[in-house]
Amino acid sequence: MKKLLLFLTISLLSANVFALRVLIVENAQKQQINAGGPFTITVAKTGKKYKLKEGGKFTVSLLKNGKIKAGSLEADGNIILTPSKETPFDISGSTYTGVLTITPSKNNFNIIEETDIEEYLYGVLPYEMSYSWPAEALKAQAVAARTYTARALQDTANQNFDLYADVRSQMYKGSGIVYPPVKDAVEATRSQVLKFDDKLFYAYYHANCGGHTDPLPWKSPDGNIKPLMGVKCPYSDNTPGAKWNHAFTNAEVSAAAAKSGLKGKITGISVSKKTSGGRATQLIVRTKNDNRKISCNDFRVAIGSTKFKSCMLTKIKKTSRGFDFAGKGYGHGTGMSQESAKLMAERGDDYKEILKTFYPGAKLAKL
Secondary structure (H helix, E strand, O other), X not given: OHHHHHHOOOOEEEOOEEEEEEEEEEEEOEEEEEEOOOEEEEEOOOOOEEEEOOOEXXXXXXXXXXXXXXXXXXXXXXXXXXXXXXXXEEEOOEEEOOEEEXXXXXXXXXXXXXXXXXXXXXXXXXXXXXXXXXXXXXXXXXXXXXXXXHHHHHHOOOOXXXXXXXXXXXXXXXXXXXXXXXXXXXXXOOOEEEEEOOEEOOOOEEOEOOOEOOOOOOOOOOOOOHHHOOOEOOOOOOOOOOEEEEEEEHHHHHHHHHOOOOOOOEEEEEEEEEOOOOOEEEEEEEEOOOEEEEEHHHHHHHHOXXXXXXXXXXXXXXXXXXXXXXXXXXXXXXXXXXXXXXHHHHOXXXXXXXXXXXXXXXEEEEO
């Protein structure tokens, strides 16, 4: 069991079901867990098992001696929580149904959930796309997210976990709550993925394209493949992510630039390089005595990607307080534009047509 949990690669559990490990709690010293029913605690080092018949709330904490304490149990090394068939684990408002492994280090511990790829998607879709959106958009999201997941498993098979539970991978809040439209979309596309040249690839997606998608603003693990090179995409000025603007203070701009090594008060910012679709890839940021070329995406992340929503910039204006930025779209701009997928579904396009639009050259295949 220990070997399975710690060194699991892309193991085929049953027909078309793949196991994966998600890091759901990171660098913690204390964490409350609420078990909704019976479960078993296994001390990995000794193999000793303790069966709890009623569940309930308990606290996991790291002791000064480096041991893990789960409720009243203390143990060296990993502790494994295996739920009964109907038992969910509630952690910080998210509900998980897989096996949990608590892994201690010197100063903290992580909690990793083992689940399968289809169950995982139940906990991804409603947090990456609204479950109230059209069925065909949800199906397209299911295929894109499944493809991303399967590709990620190829990269992380020898690490302690495969995926983060946040935007470093995909947003995930467990499969304890399953929305019917999400379940329908996952089941309707079960095991379907996208491939290019018969290979899985990271099927990136984002909220709003701003009129055109573009290659990744960072080095792609898959290289410059056709499905991710960028396309003109369906776009509407009436969508929530269509346009944005935000006023940043001098302090905010200087702090963001400092992360790229440029120190001092910023006196000017301009776009120095764009994609053919119009998205800024490089900025020139100036101080009184220096200037530096900075990746627009790096600057966006440094200053706050929920405020500096895209690099499809339409305005950069210096003010007495700082800088006003405006732009189109929301997100990194690669792969499927989710709001455009919604519009396409509303006008009658099915999920295959949506995927074909945003990942040209890719083909549907089975895991």
